[in-house]
Amino acid sequence: xxxxxxxxxxxxxxxxxxxxxxxxxxxxxxxxxxxxxxxxxxxxxxxxxxxxxxxxxxxxxxxxxxxxxxxxxxxxxxxxxxxxxxxxxxxxxxxxxxxxxxxxxxxxxxxxxxxxxxxxxxxxxxxxxxxxxxxxxxxxxxxxxxxxxxxxxxxxxxxxxxxxxxxxxxxxxxxxxxxxxxxxxxxxxxxxxxxxxxxxxxxxxxxxxxxxxxxxxxxxxxxxxxxxxxxxxxxxxxxxxxxxxxxxxxxx
Numbered sequence: 545x546x547x548x549x550x551x552x553x554x555x556x557x558x559x560x561x562x563x564x565x566x567x568x569x570x571x572x573x574x575x576x577x578x579x580x581x582x583x584x585x586x587x588x589x590x591x592x593x594x595x596x597x598x599x600x601x602x603x604x605x606x607x608x609x610x611x612x613x614x615x616x617x618x619x620x621x622x623x624x625x626x627x628x629x630x631x632x633x634x635x636x637x638x639x640x641x642x643x644x645x646x647x648x649x650x651x652x653x654x655x656x657x658x659x660x661x662x663x664x665x666x667x668x669x670x671x672x673x674x675x676x677x678x679x680x681x682x683x684x685x686x687x688x689x690x691x692x693x694x695x696x697x698x699x700x701x702x703x704x705x706x707x708x709x710x711x712x713x714x715x716x717x718x719x720x721x722x723x724x725x726x727x728x729x730x731x732x733x734x735x736x737x738x739x740x741x742x743x744x745x746x747x748x749x750x751x752x753x754x755x756x757x758x759x760x761x762x763x764x765x766x767x768x769x770x771x772x773x774x775x776x777x778x779x780x781x782x783x784x785x786x787x788x789x790x791x792x793x794x795x796x
Contacts, residue, residue, distance in 0.1 A: 545579045545580065545677075545678050545679060545680055545776070545777055545778075546576070546578045546579055546580075546774055546775070546776050546777070547578060547580045547581075547582065547705070547734075547736055547755065547775060547777050548573035548576070548578035548580070548581045548582065548772055548773065548774045549582050549736050549737075549754075549755055549764070549766070549772070549773040549774075550566065550570065550573065550582065550583050550584070550738065550772055551584075551739065551740070551741060551751045551766040551769075551770060551772070551773065552565065552566060552569060552583070552584060552587070552740060552741070552770050553565070553740065553741050553742035553770055554584065554586070554587065554588075554589070554590040554711075554740050554742065554744055555590075556589075556590045556592070556744045557589050557590060557592055557594070557597060557598060558589075559588045559589060559598075559605060559606065562588045562589070563588065563609050566587065566609075566613075567613060569770075569772060570613050570617065570619075571613075571616075571617060572772060573619075573774065574617035574618070574619050576772075576774055577774075578774055579619055579620060579677070579678055580620040580621075580622070580677050580678075580680075580682070581619055581620070581621045581622075582622055582623070582707050582709055582738045583622065583623030583738065584623060584624075584709045584710065584711060584739065585623075585624045585637070585639075585686055585687045585709045585711045585740070586624055586625070586626065586637070586711060587606070587624065587625075587709070588605075588606040588609070588625065589626070590711070590740075590744035590745060591660075591662075591711035591744065591745060591747075592626075592744075592745060593660075593661060593662065593664070593665045593745075595634070595635055595665045595666065599626045599628045599635040600625060600626060600628070601627065601628060601629075601630075602627055602629055602630075604625075604627070606623075606625040606640070607625060607627075607642070607648075610622070610640055610642035611642040611646070611648065614642040614643055614644050615644060615645075615646070617644075618644045619644055620642065620643050620644065620647075620677050620678075621641075621642050622639060622640060622641040622642070622684070622707065622709070623709055624637055624639045624653070624686050624687075624709055625638055625639075625640055626638070626666065627640075627650075632667065633667070634665070634666060634667045635666055636652035636653065636666055636667050636668075636669055637652070637653040637656065637662070637666045637686060638650050638651065638652050638653070638669075639651045639653070639684045639685075639707075641675060641677075641682075641684065643677075649673065649675045649684070650673070651669065651673035651684035651685070651686070652667075652670075653666070653668065653669055653685075653686040653687070653688070653689060654669045654671075654672070654685075654689055654692075655668065655688045655689050655691070655695075656668050656688070657687065657688040662688075672684075672695055672698060672699050674699050674702050674703060677705075679779050680704045680734075680777060680779055681702055681703055681704045681779075682703070682704070682705045682706075682707060683699045683702075683703040683705070683706050683707070684707055685706060685707070685708045686708065686709060686710070687708065687709065687710035687711060687712060689708065690708050690710070690720070690723045690724070690727065690737070691719075691723065693726075693727070693730065696727050696730075696731055697730070697731065697795065700732070700733065700792060703731065703733050704733055704734060704777070704779045704782045705733060705734040705735070705736065705777060706727060706728075706731070706733060706734070706735045706736070707735075707738075708724070708727075708735065708736065708738070709738045709739075710737060710738065710739045711739070711747075712739045712749065712752075713747045713748065713749060714748040714749055714750040717750045717752050720737065720739065720752055721752055721754065724737040724754045724756055725754070725760045725762070726760075728757065728758060728760050729758075729759070729760040731792075732758045732759075732782065732785045732786050732789070732792060733758055733782055734755070734756065734757055734758060734777050734781075734782070735754070735755075735756045736754075736755050736756075737753055737754045738753045739751050739753050741768055741769060741770055750767075750768045751766045751767060751768045751769065751771075752765070752766065752767070752768070753765065753766040753771075753773055754766075754773075755773055755775040755777075757781065758781060758782050758785040758786075759785060763775040
């Protein structure tokens with residue numbers, strides 16, 4: 545299955561402008577054969593802490609955008625959105641995955657970025673989420689979650705692919721690159737890490753998106769400009785890696 549990582553810039557807190565930028569990129573990825581397209585964290589706003597200005601309800605404009613593009617191009621599309629669910633006191637940074645036939649799944653970021661004060665605005669999720677996307681079992685995570693190996697370990701045996709959309713700042717780009725490869729190696733699964741480029745909220749972003757295979761080899765990588773990364777992922781590769789190197793059984 546082909547997966548596309550859309551490494552894109554974000555117009556700060558301008559949802560409609562971002563929809564306009566992303567739609568042709570998504571269309572291009574679909575035309576290239578991608579079945580799953582991964583956008584960045586907070587793809588429609590940027591990593592803003594102004595929750596009163598950008599928070600959406602479930603099924604709001606950004607979710608509708610994902611669902612519409614998925615239906616239009618017969619693909620799966622995901623990206624994170626600030627969403628306030630009924631009954632919740634505060635919104636969550638929620639990764640929403642839309643499928644071609646109306647499928648909809650979501651994951652609330654378990655580790656808000658306390659260094660950047662995200663925890664003061666957005667509540668943490670409390671459970672991992674793994675979904676079936678065509679023939680791949682896909683586990684959903686967001687940005688800062690990447691630093692917390694136990695959550696990745698906990699779903700390793702039921703995961704072929706981890707997706708990690710992010711707004712990871714340029715000063716810690718080496719951490720981002722190393723952790724993506726580390727999560728792939730230690731869990732013997734694919735990792736797709738998609739980071740934004742450009743500037744927003746006073747921070748600069750270097751991109752460095754990666755599609756990494758179960759042995760830690762980089763199948764596709766981006767620099768610091770907008771680009772679409774595409775790679776063919778094969779569940780058999782995960783199975784073969786784990787059979788050849790049966791390391792997971794010694795940990796789990």
